[in-house]
Amino acid sequence: MAVSVYTTKTCPWCKKIKEFFKENKVKFKEIDVTSNQAKGKDMIEKSGQTGVPVTDVNGTIIVGFDEAKLRKALKLK
């Protein structure tokens, strides 16, 4: 399962979502858009959203740290 999460260094929810992935042993790729404008633009184009975190689970986009939606997309209990 391909999981990537767009973050900024200063976003508290981004840290919580990464803790959630680690606690649930979910392998993920972090894309820090703090100083990478091109990746930030990618995120906005892909999600239509201008707020982090944004998670991409096999093409399913989840905005914010929404544990219920993440569990469903990741097939976690």
Add this chain to the structure above:
Amino acid sequence: MDKHDFDILIIGAGGVGMAAAMYSARLGMKTIVFGTSSGKELPVGGVITTTNVVENYPGFIRLTGEEIAKKIEDHAKDYDLVTIKEEKVKDIKKQKKSFTVKTNKGTYKAAAIIFATGTKWRKLDIPGSEEFENKGVNYCALCDAPLFKNKVVSLVGGSDSAAKDALVLAEHAKKVYIIYRGEQIRPEPINMERVNANKKIEIINNTNIKEIKGDKLVEEVILDKTYKGKNSLKVDAVFVAIGHIALSDLAKKIGVKVDKKGEIKIDHKDSATNVKGVFAAGDVTDKPFKQLITGVADGCTAAYSAFEYITKNKVQVC
């Protein structure tokens, strides 16, 4: 007292709740704290985690909101009597001399309750504000400012938080308009000086945004007054810092009185509410000066008052 799982149950895991937990444990109280980071809640650590720099907490000249939240959380965790759970409180009931709290994962019983539930962001309510939420209408400047590198952004509000948000935005954007309905923005003087000294920030007083327009993302705001010959501004974002709403619905369920703003009415001497065994502290209360430092102090007072309520004892502290 009825049989219960915990002496003191604290709802809210921000700095205030954690400080109350630390002090409860010092007083020998078995304590549990509930908070959640998922969904639309402010994360564990509380609203201070969305503040860039904290410079008004004695003992720490300057550190980030997240750093101080972590220090306060770690301080609470240093006591074995403190349990912290990332669970959302769904319901609360009062029995004769105890309280039952239901979360999304379990049911807990305690002798006393401290509400440290804080606030949520007040939403901007104008045409386009909901349609473009997270599509240029953003509430967390600290989180999302980097996405507006070299863009033109606006910020609605005039408080100290608004000024600090504008300063964060100016680290990334090429232009920041502060749009404020009143005669003059009113941050702490130290932040007013910083705003005035920042060449990227321009303040538009006595003005409201009437409407937010765009296609997929925000492109323009319509003003209710002419500014520099126009009644609109081309902007890539509208950040909102127009205050907070107290999260007091749970407290109201057990008869706790709130004021017309929805803030829990407490005795400012001992943080007690009108309901026996129920205390409150921090931004959710009717205390007017809302800072981490004042909330933390009230959290400790609430813990002490809860201890007195449960044990009928007083501690000789000085």
